Amino acid sequence: MTRIVITTLIACLIIIAAPISAQPAAAPFVVQESGEAFGSLGDAVDSIGDGQGTILIAPGRYRQCAVQRGGRIAFVARDPGTVLFDGLACEGKAALVLGGRAAQVEGIVFQNIRVPDANGAGIRLESGDLTVRESLFRNGENGILVALDHQGTIRIERSTFSGLGRCPEDQGCSHGIYNSGSGALIVSRSRFERGTGGHYLKSRGTRIELTESSFDDSAGRATNYMVDLSHGATGAIAGNLFVQGADKENYSAFISVAPEGAENSSAGLSITDNEARLVPGLRRRTAFVADSSGEDIRLEGNSLDPQIVLLERR
Numbered sequence: 001m002t003r004i005v006i007t008t009l010i011a012c013l014i015i016i017a018a019p020i021s022a023q024p025a026a027a028p029f030v031v032q033e034s035g036e037a038f039g040s041l042g043d044a045v046d047s048i049g050d051g052q053g054t055i056l057i058a059p060g061r062y063r064q065c066a067v068q069r070g071g072r073i074a075f076v077a078r079d080p081g082t083v084l085f086d087g088l089a090c091e092g093k094a095a096l097v098l099g100g101r102a103a104q105v106e107g108i109v110f111q112n113i114r115v116p117d118a119n120g121a122g123i124r125l126e127s128g129d130l131t132v133r134e135s136l137f138r139n140g141e142n143g144i145l146v147a148l149d150h151q152g153t154i155r156i157e158r159s160t161f162s163g164l165g166r167c168p169e170d171q172g173c174s175h176g177i178y179n180s181g182s183g184a185l186i187v188s189r190s191r192f193e194r195g196t197g198g199h200y201l202k203s204r205g206t207r208i209e210l211t212e213s214s215f216d217d218s219a220g221r222a223t224n225y226m227v228d229l230s231h232g233a234t235g236a237i238a239g240n241l242f243v244q245g246a247d248k249e250n251y252s253a254f255i256s257v258a259p260e261g262a263e264n265s266s267a268g269l270s271i272t273d274n275e276a277r278l279v280p281g282l283r284r285r286t287a288f289v290a291d292s293s294g295e296d297i298r299l300e301g302n303s304l305d306p307q308i309v310l311l312e313r314r
Contacts (some may be wrong), residue, residue, distance in 0.1 A: 028058035041066040048073055048125075050100075057083045057108070063096070065090035072102040072128075080107030080134045085122070087112040094124035094145065102128045102152075105135055113140040118171045121145035125181075131155045140161040141174035148303040150181030154205075160191045165198035165223065167249065173198040173224075179205050184235070188212055197249070202228040206264045208235040215254075217245040218279045224250045225259075232258035232266035232293045242276040244286065252313065253290035257297065266293040273301040276308055287312035 027037035029044040032054040038044040041064045044055045050070035057075065059082035067090050075096065077083035085095040085108065090116045096105065103125075105203035110122025121142035123132070129152040130144075136159065137143030143161040146154060175198040178183045184207040192200040193216040200215050200223070208229060215226040226242055242254050254276055257266055276288050288304055291297060294314045299310055 017235075020191075028062075030056045030058075030061055032056050040064065040130055046279065047071060051224065058264040061086055063088050064189060065095045067091060068099040068100045068103060068106060070311070071100045073100060074104035074106070075108060077107030081109065081136070083107065084109040084111065087114075089113055089115050089120050093119075094121040096122070097124045097126065098128065098130060099262060100128050102130070104131045104133075106133045107135060109136045109138070110142060110143070111136075111138045113142075115141070118166050118168050119145065119174055121174075121241045122219035125150060125152075125154065125268070127152065129153045129155075131157075132147045135159045137161050137164060137176070139168075141166050142176070142178050144177045144179075145174070146179040146181045146183075148180050150179075151183050152181075153184045154179060154186065156187045156190055157181045158189045160193070161200070162191075163194045163196055165195045165200075167197040167222070167224075175202045175228075176200045177202065179203040182206055184209070189216075192226070193219070195220040197222050197224075199224045199228040203233065204264075208233040208237065209236045210235075210240060212239045214241040214243075216243050218243055219247075220245045221247050222249045223247070225253060225256045227255040228259065229255070229257050229266070229269075230260045232269075232295070233264055234266060234269055236270040236272070237274065238272045240268065240273065240274045242288075244276070244278050244282075246279060246282050251284060251286050252306075253287040255289045257289065258293035259290070259314075260299045262293040262295070266291075266295045266297060268296065268298065270298040270300075272298065273304065275303045276303050278307060285309065290314055 028040040052072040054074040061084045113120040122137045123144045126147045164176045167173040186209040190213045287309045
């Protein structure tokens, strides 16, 4: 299992680490269906309006952001890993604020997204379904932040979340992924690493599917859980690799189920065939799963360091 995860993630990192041009093309945003070209991402989004379209983005580093207010829009890098949105957030929220019926993001790098309330994100999802593929979120607050009243499905494939998270005093924490809505979160073949606070993945949704991904906390700083299912969830966490580092704000568990109250059912949640380790030389007692739901959770085939307790009821 570990070899499969590592091979997949190496391929993912090669895709998203391609060279990035400092000078975007003169009209870098092209709506594929109409052939119209725009110098502004926001203008390209507005041209689609409540319809459906794909925006092809030329290689470059952009100090731009956009708000989608309707329709179904795909944001696609012409060459994966060569499109970088750097440091600018619309509405004090994110590089992409998505409020349409659906959105798709492919091959894009988001970095340095920070806002005054410490809750900035590469993507802020406010409505509709979202699919993210082969994208990189790094060195900011949240990678992806989902609105409280969101009910759609979020799918993340072959993407990396690196150097994310904050817990400033008197403000809420930010995380690698924060699904604060009730919809399903589906993550596959993705990498989480080098967290700088908060959780690597936090979800209040009713369902979780987390498969063939890795959580490398070896260079993390003041991090918390790797997976926080805040109100519990059904679904599956399977075939993942977890490594806990030394610099933790909370090292008591890798995965926490319903730590903020069992508002969702966790009956039958399956946590199987994962591998969990401590960084070499680290000596501490911790739990792989800390459960506060009190429900029947399936735990099978997990390979753990001797210092890691499989299940702790809280």
